[in-house]
Amino acid sequence: MASAAHDDIDILTKAKRALPRDYTPSDxxxxxxxxxxxxxxxxxxEWKKSVVAASEGTLQSLQDGPIREPDLNDRASSETDWGIELRTRDxxxxxxxxIDAAxxxxxxxxxxxCSKTGEPIGISRxxxxxxxxxxxEAQAAHERREKISRDD
Known part of the structure; x- marks a missing residue:
């Protein structure tokens, strides 16, 4: 799962590289x-373009064909890889x-x-x-409430 989050960061970093370098918002x-x-x-x-390009790569990987590994270990490994690709696509x-909602x-x-407090989210965030x-702060409170309700 950490790998998928890392991929999201990489995609965002690539999108940021496509921005003009003459301006960055400030406080x-x-x-x-x-x-x-x-x-x-x-x-x-730009981020959406990067996500679409990455998802096309995932789709291509999934369309390369069914798993036909003769060895059971190889087949299991391929099925695991396919499952990871499906989760990545999701x-x-x-x-x-x-991104569309933003x-x-x-x-x-x-x-x-902020959708909860109406306060500015902040440029750096x-x-x-x-x-x-x-x-x-609102996100942290939301996550605490979510964790408490899951634990009940």
């Missing part, structure tokens, strides 16, 4: 100004939906604001995780 300017929103819109679009599908929030003027919907 010194008006929060969610048109220039910042445009930066995040471009970042999200993660990519979910990530694409989250784009809608930009269009609706809600991007950058959005640069690190452009699909974030909550502040770090």
């Amino acid at each position: 010194d300017e008006e929060y969610m100004s048109p220039r910042q929103l445009n930066y995040f819109r471009v970042l999200l679009l 993660r990519q599908r979910k990530l694409g939906a989250k 784009m809608r929030r930009i269009d609706e003027g809600e991007y950058g604001w 959005l640069i690190a995780r452009p699909i974030a919907t909550m502040t770090v």
